[in-house]
Amino acid sequence: MVAASNLQKNQACVEEYSTVTRYREKCISFLSNLWGNPSEEPLGSATSGSSEAIMLAGLAMKRSWQERNGCFDRRLNVIIGSNAHACVFKFAAYFEVEPRIVPVTEKSNYVFDVDYLEETLDCQTIGVFLTLGSTFTGHYDPVAVVAGHLDDHEARTGNNIPIHVDAASGGFVAPFAPGREHIVWDFRIRRVLSINASGHKFGMSSCAVGWLIWRDRACLPSSLLVESSYLRGAQTAFSLSFSRSAAPVVVQYFKFLSLGMDGYVEKITSLLLTAGSFGRQLERTGYFTCVGPVLQSAETGKYSDSYWCNSSKCQSCSTGDKGCGLPGLPVVVFTFSAAFRHRHPYVTLTDVGDRMFERGFSIPHYLLQGSGDNGSDIEVLRIVIREDTRREVDTAYAHLMETVKDLTGT
Numbered sequence: 402m403v404a405a406s407n408l409q410k411n412q413a414c415v416e417e418y419s420t421v422t423r424y425r426e427k428c429i430s431f432l433s434n435l436w437g438n439p440s441e442e443p444l445g446s447a448t449s450g451s452s453e454a455i456m457l458a459g460l461a462m463k464r465s466w467q468e469r470n471g472c473f474d475r476r477l478n479v480i481i482g483s484n485a486h487a488c489v490f491k492f493a494a495y496f497e498v499e500p501r502i503v504p505v506t507e508k509s510n511y512v513f514d515v516d517y518l519e520e521t522l523d524c525q526t527i528g529v530f531l532t533l534g535s536t537f538t539g540h541y542d543p544v545a546v547v548a549g550h551l552d553d554h555e556a557r558t559g560n561n562i563p564i565h566v567d568a569a570s571g572g573f574v575a576p577f578a579p580g581r582e583h584i585v586w587d588f589r590i591r592r593v594l595s596i597n598a599s600g601h602k603f604g605m606s607s608c609a610v611g612w613l614i615w616r617d618r619a620c621l622p623s624s625l626l627v628e629s630s631y632l633r634g635a636q637t638a639f640s641l642s643f644s645r646s647a648a649p650v651v652v653q654y655f656k657f658l659s660l661g662m663d664g665y666v667e668k669i670t671s672l673l674l675t676a677g678s679f680g681r682q683l684e685r686t687g688y689f690t691c692v693g694p695v696l697q698s699a700e701t702g703k704y705s706d707s708y709w710c711n712s713s714k715c716q717s718c719s720t721g722d723k724g725c726g727l728p729g730l731p732v733v734v735f736t737f738s739a740a741f742r743h744r745h746p747y748v749t750l751t752d753v754g755d756r757m758f759e760r761g762f763s764i765p766h767y768l769l770q771g772s773g774d775n776g777s778d779i780e781v782l783r784i785v786i787r788e789d790t791r792r793e794v795d796t797a798y799a800h801l802m803e804t805v806k807d808l809t810g811t
């Protein structure tokens with residue numbers, strides 16, 4: 402209903418649809434608060450998705466460097482973890498910035514490996530992109546740890562390098578997850594200048610919308626703000642597109658209103674618990690090993706100090722089987738266990754994925770390239786636990802078991 406009645410309104414008509422403009426500002430203010438921004442004047446954009454938000458964030462990083470250094474013809478670089486989403490690489494390609502890739506491997510616990518950071522930095526580095534909730538494994542990059550290294554780097558060299566957090570999924574998970582008060586990844590870290598998230602992922606909006614929030618106005622070069630006044634009412638925009646349906650903004654606003662903080666906390670907690678118990682169920686079969694963070698115990702997690710979760714602090718950890726592991730997205734990413742592989746060397750995960758597809762389950766299947774020992778690839782399947790898939794987890798499990806039995810002839 403809300404979507405349908407707003408589909409034809411144009412976000413660019415700021416005066417005609419002033420309510421839409423007000424809703425957008427309210428969403429921006431809510432997110433800015435949610436992500437720990439102390440600024441009184443929240444600043445942000447509603448975009449077509451996280452991809453557009455990331456292009457804009459990167460562009461601002463580049464322009465800021467150029468204006469600060471009074472230099473517009475230098476080949477600049479940007480630091481990106483190999484776990485970054487394709488659109489971050491797209492930014493580098495489209496806006497002509499050299500991408501410098503920091504490895505993400507099993508050894509670095511599937512997050513941005515800070516040991517490789519220093520060697521990538523120089524005085525032409527415009528910033529660092531970190532991911533809150535890897536698309537491939539669900540892990541959160543250690544934002545605070547990277548910021549600490551950049552602080553040291555600045556103290557030594559005078560080179561002040563900002564961070565953008567791509568929280569496409571995690572921006573709507575981390576602030577609502579159990580133990581959320583123990584994980585600091587957002588504007589509470591001084592070096593984080595901008596954050597993006599996708600409303601249509603865990604923001605639970607039914608229309609595609611991206612959000613880009615800035616720490617304050619000083620982070621956004623005014624040369625990128627373009628004013629127009631030919632539709633009634635002047636507007637200053639930082640966006641790649643002009644006319645766009647108002648529906649995504651209005652739907653997101655109503656989602657915020659109707660769910661509220663408590664609603665999001667309840668839903669996200671339930672998704673995380675489902676992911677955790679589904680993952681454990683898969684591991685108990687002996688066929689599979691999980692790669693996702695929700696299963697890794699706080700004791701073995703390499704980054705447990707910089708994150709949250711040591712059982713004395715986190716309530717969910719003390720509830721036994723429902724232990725919440727490391728913070729991450731409600732995704733179950735799994736591969737064959739070593740024992741299974743040894744017993745059935747000719748069964749592949751591609752076979753499992755294909756058989757499941759025939760049974761009506763589309764489960765992404767891909768390689769974590771170079772993540773294993775000595776640069777080998779790790780082949781995985783991924784199931785994202787969302788509102789709409791949560792109820793089908795038991796059926797998926799039953800079909801998976803039958804599939805494995807078919808393939809192994811047991």
Ligand SMILES: *Cc1c(COP(=O)(O)O)cnc(C)c1O
Nearest residue numbers: 450451452486536567569570599
């Ligand atoms: C989905 C995703 C994107 C792209 O977001 P869209 O809203 O689909 O444009 C970017 N980064 C990450 C980490 C994602 O998961």
